[in-house]
Amino acid sequence: MVKRTVRLGVLAAVSVVALSASACGGSQPCAGFGVTSQIGVMFLQRGYSDLTGASYELCAGGRCIEGDLERQDITRISLRLPADTGPDLGTVRFRVTPEGSSNPEIDASSDVKLSRQSDGCGGGTYSEGLAFTKEDGLTTKIPPRVSAAWRKHIESLAQPSQSS
Structure with a gap:
């Protein structure tokens, strides 16, 4: 009796995991499992003095994310938004403040309407990608x-490191 109970428990756990992994109760797995609401900015640092160690802040929908920049040509910053975020996000603000300064070198904002991202099961979330360049804001x-710089960055990450 104990073996049968254990088997039934394992079978129930596997069933729950399988339904959770598909993200819906249908027979087909959902293509977009894990789709999240977010706003992302690809920041092309070309045209600025060395911003290594500068702090950044990305704010939207009443939320902010902060961090420090590394020395690289392009940086991708993502801010996760609540799952119930709708298409009318409002203003997105992006700031970059050089290390040791209290005055931002970059302080840009833009009104953004989010695009719907399907989860493959009839649901989905809203998100949008932006870019910041010195020329275009x-x-x-x-x-x-910006796309070319990002592609180059990704390709460089895929290259084996040169060690002596």
């Missing part, structure tokens, strides 16, 4: 040079 239209 904060925009939802990602300039080709």
